[in-house]
Amino acid sequence: MAEAYIYDAVRTPRGRGKQDGSLHEVSTLGLATTALKAIKERNKLDTHMVDDVVLGCVDTVGESGSDIARVSALTAGYGDQVPGIQINRFCASGLDAVNFAAAQVMSGQHDMTIGGGVESMSRVGIGSEGGAWPVDPSAALPAYFMPQGVSADLIATKYGFTRDDVDAYAVESQKRAAEAWKDGRFSKSIAPVRDINGVTILDHDEYMRPGTNMQSLASLKPSFIMMGEQGGFDAVALQAHPEIEQVNHIHHAGNSSGIVDGAAAVLLGSAEAGKRAGLKPRGRIRAFCNIGSEPAMMLTGPVDVTRKLLKRAGMNFNDIDLFEVNEAFASVVLRFMQAFDADPKKVNPNGGAIALGHPLGATGAMLVGTALDELERTGKSTALITLCIGAGMGTATIIERV
């Protein structure tokens, strides 16, 4: 089997995913194109070598529909012969895009590929795509469908995390993200978004609230009480996990991932293709896999998929130097750390989506870059990236420096 090497990883900054966000004026196409152009320019890449562009995107309607990957490649000037495919595995789409792109190389069918993702949450609202899962009784009933926030509260209730626990985690995320920016740890990967005149629209993550502390978070009301109680979802949670008397609603905007806009791209290729392009590999994809998990809790997939992946890769939890566990909600990461008795210092050392935001389809690819940068900075070797996923799934990837 061929090795899939990582030659580069870039991401746009994350813009606040609202009408007053800096990237609201930039279309989905504009964001994806920015990331692809950055790959091309930074590596002086002859893009004719690219065999496929795989982009994750979750809400693919309107401007993000009709295979955003192919049109982004065209718009980025990659050339007529560079194809693209858009994929959707909800929040892990970006990581799956990297995995799928890597798989093409590892299988020997393609030599150089790009995996990445894009989401303009300010322009294409979350849930715009619809789908059978939340609405069709034939799907929603067996899946114990409930909004992710209620599932996150269910996880907290089941595994005993209190409001203080999740808030403290959120404060730490903000602190780590602020330090990371101050220390310039993201600068290697950031591709600023510019206008047609080259004027910068955004060059930093603007969602962060570095001053966040326990007091400021304490003033926020739980976001999912209404849905849980009046929408009937607490009852769904209790029927899936009857040992719980009452769902403890503790998540709010301050300890959940931020809604943001952004895109990312990771350049992958075989050793030989890298040589031809005159590139030096920064890392390699060691292993990846997917799993389905209990759909009511929905967001515990990172635990299940990590177990599965470590077993498949013949590794132990302690063989991993660094974990990037997407901060969809604080309880997701707390549960991950609880399940593996993980050292908190090794998990999301530069903060995560609670502080920086979670542009759904792009986040997974962003985390690959963040992990690689951190391995290089600290001189460590191995990182595991994992995300929880709607409808109860997990995706994980192990990368290592070469």
Next chain:
Amino acid sequence: MAIKNFKIEKDADGIALVTFDMPGKPMNVLSADSIADLEAVIEETTKDETIKGVVITSGKDAFCAGADLTMLQHGAKDYQDQIKAHGLEAANKAFMEQSSRASRLFRRIETCGKPWAAAINGLALGGGFELTLGCHYRVAAEKAAAGLPEIKVGLFPGAGGTQRVPRLMGTPEALQMLLKGDQIPAPKAKAMNLVHDVAPQGEIVARAKAWIKNGGKAIAPWDDPKFKAPSGKVFSATGMMIWPAANALYRKETYDNYPAARAILKCVFEGLQLPMDLALKVEARYFSNVLRSKEAAAMIRSLFISMGELNKGARRPANEPKTSIKKVGVIGAGFMGAGVAYVSANAGLDVVLIDRDQAAADKGKAHSDALMSARVKKGRATEEKKAELLARIKPSADYNDLKGCDLVIEAVFEDRAVKAEATKKVQAVLGADVVFASNTSTLPITSLASEAAKPENFIGIHFFSPVDKMMLVEIIMGEKTGPKALATAIDYVRIIKKTPIVVNDTRGFYANRCVGRYLAEGHLMLMEGVPPAMIENVARMAGMPVGPLSLNDEVALDLSWRVVQATKKDLGAQAVDPAQEKLIKTMVVDKERFGRKNGKGFYDYPEGGKKKLWAGLADLQDKKLDPDTISIEELKQRFLAVQAVEAARTMAEGVVTDPREADVGSILGFGFAPYTGGTISYIDGMGAKAFVELCDRLAAKYGDRFAPPAQLREMAKKGESFYGKFGAAAKAA
């Protein structure tokens, strides 16, 4: 073919008045016969070029009561024959053709090209109301009411109801209506857009005709290509607001135990995305599927057919002359006696309510005042009704006031001596021939009857608490109780519009024996280390209305403690599980947690707040099981099987003699998972063999309380069912 069930009268304007009037029947129903007639009516009126439009009404007080459910029951046998003859797929197809006959018929009305108007003169239920929904116009009499109650017997409106209702009103309102099955009075039906007009009884036909004369269109709104459903498209922003919550609330209400309710959701969801003809086809697919379900069969049998038979006095001795009950005496004006006085007066009976002193008797009457005042406040009764009802209750401390009573019901303190005294005092005034009923829940009727001069006139009439809400009454036959007493008791229960079951004298009678098992199972699970919330939630998921710990708090834990002690005294120490005894003793004796009545039991009851499981329960558990390793399915089985096997014992012992009574009694008396059809249908539903296997497995793991009686084991061996073995005999009796 001559049309027997409909009359057609054409007027000078060319409007045919079709009157639904089944000969020799009190109500119009949709039977194979009347459906065939209606088919002929449609063809005839459509063919006749002189007919411009049709008004359909009824010649009975009610418009139409819906489908003949016994007909649906018979369909099951044809289906089995079809499978044998033609295979499963062909049988399913034929069954769907058959079960969607009414649906196609109503669609034929809707698309026949001539305007049809329904003049709804009275109650229009189920298929009867769906018939009118197939008409292009509906005018209802002011006193009429409409409803689609199919869900209450495990079915759903499968003749267009799930399609036309959500095209007349918003999806949430439509789902609510279809899933609740309530009757809707005409004015409200108009507000809900179910009927176009409401008019005085005498004018509805004229109004319906006027609509036709004024150019009423023979096209349903949804057959107009520009039609938009009130809630818009399913896949839309509005749909995203509606459906996730609709699915969740459905699960909250039903625990996903009712195939018919699930089918309603699916029919509405899928049907709203389709043109009417296809939507009806999808509805027909689900309908034929639900109609064949175990749940529908069990619910129709128990909640419609058996309950109807028992309500009509199925167990009344046939030869006993009709009794005349006008005045009843109630001895003991406590909570139960006061409730008995209320339901009796509410049924129009005169009541003499006796207690030790006038103040106590007055207090008992005040209960009726409070209940009626609450009804007045909710608009469910008038001040006049309240005054009339209260005037019928005479509170007194003087037994002489009982003179003229046709029946006396004793509801004094559960003490043999107190009861004996009451019996003597009543007999002193009324003599030995009056029927005397004891509302005891614990003392054997036979021994109480020994205090009566004529034990044949002594009987048990066991009410459930709260008396005004609980629809079941257990009539208990002492060894010497005679047919007159039984006939009187049944006639009385019929007058107060409750459902009687007749059981033979035994400790706990029927219902409380099963309930006792249910409570104990909850106690034992707790002591095994099952999380308390899991006990409560899984009990509800199994179909019980209230968790065992919660129920125990309601009936009081100190009562449970007394029962435990009495059981040991009467039946020996081995009759009580030591783990259960320890738990109850700790709760009552050590912790003084008596239940809701002192604000602390298995739950805490914070003032003004929601009750919450007592945190201290964890300390009473010697070990705690990991919930992820506990089989939810097995917990559910334990809850239902432990009650069902007790019911089987009562049948083996001859305490209950008729499976209909065991089933109906279990649903009405203690809310036994209605989707199963009741305790005995639960066993028959899975088959005696499978049930015995289940019991043996549970007995091996959890103890002899699951051990099936010999009779049931024998039935399993022979492949018999309770209804097969006892049903016919009971009916013949």
